[in-house]
Amino acid sequence: xxxxxxxxxxxxxxxxxxxxxxxxxxxxxxxxxxxxxxxxxxxxxxxxxxxxxxxxxxxxxxxxxxxxxxxxxxxxxxxxxxxxxxxxxxxxxxxxxxxxxxxxxxxxxxxxxxxxxxxxxxxxxxxxxxxxxxxxxxxxxxxxxxxxxxxxxxxxxxxxxxxxxxxxxxxxxxxxxxxxxxxxxxxxxxxxxxxxxxxxxxxxxxxxxxxxxxxxxxxxxxxxxxxxxxxxxxxxxxxxxxxxxxxxxxxxxxxxxxxxxxxxxxxxxxxxxxxxxxxxxxxxxxxxxxxxxxxxxxxxxxxxxxxxxxxxxxxxxxxxxxxxxxxxxxxxxxxxxxxxxxxxxxxxxxxxxxxxxxxxxxxxxxxxxxxxxxxxxxxxxxxxxxxxxxxxxxxxxxxxxxxxxxxxxxxxxxxxxxxxxxxxxxxxxxxxxxxxxxxxxxxxxxxxxxxxxxxxxxxxxxxxxxxxxxxxxxxxxxxxxxxxxxxxxxxxxxxxxxxxxxxxxxxxxxxxxxxxxxxxxxxxxxxxxxxxxxxxxxxxxxxxxxxxxxxxxxxxxxxxxxxxxxxxxxxxxxxxxxxxxxxxxxxxxxxxxxxxxxxxxxxxxxxxxxxxxxxxxxxxx
Numbered sequence: 001x002x003x004x005x006x007x008x009x010x011x012x013x014x015x016x017x018x019x020x021x022x023x024x025x026x027x028x029x030x031x032x033x034x035x036x037x038x039x040x041x042x043x044x045x046x047x048x049x050x051x052x053x054x055x056x057x058x059x060x061x062x063x064x065x066x067x068x069x070x071x072x073x074x075x076x077x078x079x080x081x082x083x084x085x086x087x088x089x090x091x092x093x094x095x096x097x098x099x100x101x102x103x104x105x106x107x108x109x110x111x112x113x114x115x116x117x118x119x120x121x122x123x124x125x126x127x128x129x130x131x132x133x134x135x136x137x138x139x140x141x142x143x144x145x146x147x148x149x150x151x152x153x154x155x156x157x158x159x160x161x162x163x164x165x166x167x168x169x170x171x172x173x174x175x176x177x178x179x180x181x182x183x184x185x186x187x188x189x190x191x192x193x194x195x196x197x198x199x200x201x202x203x204x205x206x207x208x209x210x211x212x213x214x215x216x217x218x219x220x221x222x223x224x225x226x227x228x229x230x231x232x233x234x235x236x237x238x239x240x241x242x243x244x245x246x247x248x249x250x251x252x253x254x255x256x257x258x259x260x261x262x263x264x265x266x267x268x269x270x271x272x273x274x275x276x277x278x279x280x281x282x283x284x285x286x287x288x289x290x291x292x293x294x295x296x297x298x299x300x301x302x303x304x305x306x307x308x309x310x311x312x313x314x315x316x317x318x319x320x321x322x323x324x325x326x327x328x329x330x331x332x333x334x335x336x337x338x339x340x341x342x343x344x345x346x347x348x349x350x351x352x353x354x355x356x357x358x359x360x361x362x363x364x365x366x367x368x369x370x371x372x373x374x375x376x377x378x379x380x381x382x383x384x385x386x387x388x389x390x391x392x393x394x395x396x397x398x399x400x401x402x403x404x405x406x407x408x409x410x411x412x413x414x415x416x417x418x419x420x421x422x423x424x425x426x427x428x429x430x431x432x433x434x435x436x437x438x439x440x441x442x443x444x445x446x447x448x449x450x451x452x453x454x455x456x457x458x459x460x461x462x463x464x465x466x467x468x469x470x471x472x473x474x475x476x477x478x479x480x481x482x483x484x485x486x487x488x489x490x491x492x493x494x495x496x497x498x499x500x501x502x503x504x505x506x507x508x509x510x511x512x513x514x515x516x517x518x519x520x521x522x523x524x525x526x527x528x529x530x531x532x533x534x535x536x537x538x539x540x541x542x543x544x545x546x547x548x549x550x551x552x553x554x555x556x557x558x559x560x561x562x563x564x565x566x567x568x569x570x571x572x573x574x575x576x577x578x579x580x581x582x583x584x585x586x587x588x589x590x591x592x593x594x595x596x597x598x599x600x601x602x603x604x605x606x607x608x609x610x611x612x613x614x615x616x617x618x619x620x621x
Contacts, residue, residue: 011080011139019082020053020070023137027055030201032341032392036294040204040287041197046336050121056089059197063091066194067120067127068135076259081138081147087130088190089117096190101158101183102175104129132156133191135198136245136260145249147256148202148210150195152188155239157181157222158231182225188242199246200287209289212247213279214257217269240268246288311343311389312396313421314498315410318429319438319445320403323458326490327429328400334494335396343394345384346402381413385420397421406444407451424498425453425577429490432459435471449478453577454485454497454557461488481579483557483600496599497558532605534612536594539564548611549581555603561596562586 011018024047031037031045044058054069067087074081090096092108100108107113107129116123133152140146163178176182203209220239225231243261247253254272273279279289318324332342385397401407407426414423428448431438438445449455455475460468468486475484485492542565549559559576573586574596598608 011143012141015075015080016073016082019073019080019137019139022139023068023070023082023084024053024055026198026201026205027057029205029392032394036204039294040200040291042201044336046118048119048121052121054121056117056120057194059194062088062190062193063094064096065089065117067117067130068194069121069127071134076138076256078141079138079147079256079260080141081136081256081260084135084137085127085131086133086135086152086191086194087120087127088132088194089113089120089130096185099183099185101129102164104183132185132187135195138256138260140249140251145247145251145253146202146206147245147247147253147260148195148199149243149245149257149260150188150191151241151243151261152191153220153239153241154186154188155220156183156185156187157236157239158183159222159224159234161224162227192244195244196286196288200291202246202248203288203291204294206248207292208248209292210246210248211250211275212245212253212273213283214243214245214247214254214272215269216243216261216267216271217241218263218265218267310420310422311394312498313385313399313414313417313423314396315399315401315407315414315426316429317401317405317407317426317448317451318403318456319431319442319448321434322403322429322431323456323487323490324400324403324429327427327456327458327487327492328398328490330489330491331398331494340395341392343388343392343397345381345388345397345399381410382417382420385417389420404442404444406447408447411451425580426451427454427456427497428452430455430457430475432457432463432468432471435474439474446478449475449482452479452482453580455479455482456485456487456490456492456497458487458490460486481554483554485557485601530600530603532598532603532608534596534598534609536563536596539566541566542568545612549576551611552576553604553607556598556600556608558599559596561594562591563594563596 011022027045028047030040031042041060042057043060044056046056048054048056048069052070054067057066057068058064059066065088067089068084071083071085073083088096090100090108092113097105097108107116107126110116116126120127133150136147136149136151138147138149158181160176160180160182161178163174163180164176164182165172165174167173199210218241220236220241221233222236222239223231224234245253245257247257271280273283316324316328328344332344335342381399388394388397399410401410407428417423428451430449435445457468457471457475463471472484475482485497540563545563545565552559557577559574559581561574562571563574564571571586571591571594572583575582575584596612
């Protein structure tokens with residue numbers, strides 16, 4: 001068993017820390033490969049820290065959020081077995097809310113509910129309302145075998161012996177009849193959905209399927225409480241405790257599972273499976289049997305569809321104190337909400353480079369933050385990116401320069417990494433409060449502005465409207481064409497800056513006049529931005545098209561889409577930012593539309609339509 005793949009360190013040297021790092025390694029490594037995480041069923045992952053480790057996660061088919069956190073570890077014979085508590089925080093609008101207790105249901109309607117989910121480890125009493133099971137993770141001390149188990153109850157039930165009556169609108173209302181269920185939650189099936197995704201992630205990382213499976217079932221209990229607050233447990237006729245275990249490696253799994261459960265009850269069901277036997281029908285299609293074959297899934301998935309598999313590369317620069325860190329925090333948060341992962345390469349001053357030690361020990365395990373890898377640039381950019389891509393496949397790479405760095409020094413290197421990444425743009429942050437002094441004292445600040453494709457004028461809440469005018473004129477004098485976007489606290493919708501993905505056109509870009517085209521709406525303020533979509537039914541004359549592009553007003557700072565040119569038989573991906581544009585071959589046959597999406601501030605849509613009317617159709621009009 002290749003336990004050293006997800007976790008190369010010796011768990012025995014620090015069992016409590018090691019078992020948490022092993023779980024983290026499985027979660028993070030799987031989620032850093034877009035194709036794999038999607039087919040396995042992950043739809044989002046965020047790490048949470050207190051004195052123990054935990055994660056919130058979304059999975060396929062569930063609108064709510066799962067919470068998983070470390071509880072304890074024990075030594076069992078030749079094994080170390082860790083216990084992790086599993087919770088499910090339902091979406092306030094989903095039907096499962098009604099199956100939780102009245103107290104839990106009321107909590108889902110509170111204004112701070114979502115913030116408590118994000119920081120669920122800080123609110124233990126809140127977590128207890130939504131706990132649905134236990135995940136067991138056991139490792140043989142010789143690292144030759146591993147077990148992954150689920151313990152839960154079929155229905156988590158609590159009964160209000162005296163009923164529940166509460167005041168509503170100046171009258172008493174009976175919410176639960178005497179002897180009725182306060183809670184009747186399908187814990188095992190809900191927990192099993194998460195366990196299936198987690199188990200497939202273990203198979204993927206261990207590069208082998210489980211060789212053993214065991215399912216156990218025994219009588220459960222339900223909680224009863226009365227009007228005085230006393231509560232007790234009663235045997236249940238139709239609610240059952242259930243456990244499912246998978247084993248990897250070659251040991252006596254039955255023995256360790258018995259000792260892990262430590263049950264003295266008589267099992268209603270005790271069914272096991274070993275390698276070479278037929279799998280029970282309800283489990284034969286589980287992904288944990290074949291996820292180890294997904295090693296090259298990200299390549300097969302995208303290349304067969306004709307999708308460019310290279311991560312997007314963004315250079316983020318700006319003088320000291322301009323707000324790069326704040327912008328980056330918002331950027332990563334936005335990407336995490338879309339289940340996208342970001343690698344951040346920090347280009348510092350002095351003897352800096354990609355920290356090989358971090359890579360050797362899986363930097364995603366120690367440096368992940370909101371779905372982000374973070375490391376330092378050493379040597380050259382190409383080697384740094386290659387080392388990142390050798391283990392992970394981020395959706396986007398942000399090269400963050402130090403406040404005193406000149407981005408011109410990086411441009412030659414960027415031209416050398418075209419085979420690895422898709423260069424997007426240079427984004428420069430500017431401190432609106434201190435720009436005059438900065439430009440006077442530091443020539444590098446001027447170069448940072450000159451090199452930009454996009455200028456983010458930050459801290460605009462700290463200057464008056466009258467002060468912004470000379471700042472704007474000064475920036476225009478240094479860089480006449482780059483779009484200038486006003487921000488506060490580095491907060492701006494990344495979709496407005498970095499455009500849309502043409503791969504999404506079939507799903508969400510049909511409405512030509514929609515200001516929401518391209519999924520640019522987000523909780524961040526839009527500062528007057530909008531988008532405009534133009535569809536084409538015939539190939540375009542290349543020369544006339546380029547003339548139209550060069551005539552674009554400064555208000556248009558981003559254009560992206562798929563077009564056909566009259567003298568070229570292949571569809572082309574067109575991208576434009578801040579006056580710079582490029583064509584590249586587009587090979588995805590699933591995108592049939594030909595279109596351009598324009599993003600900018602106070603767009604004059606009629607003027608854009610005029611530049612791109614039927615005259616561009618060359619000999620076909």
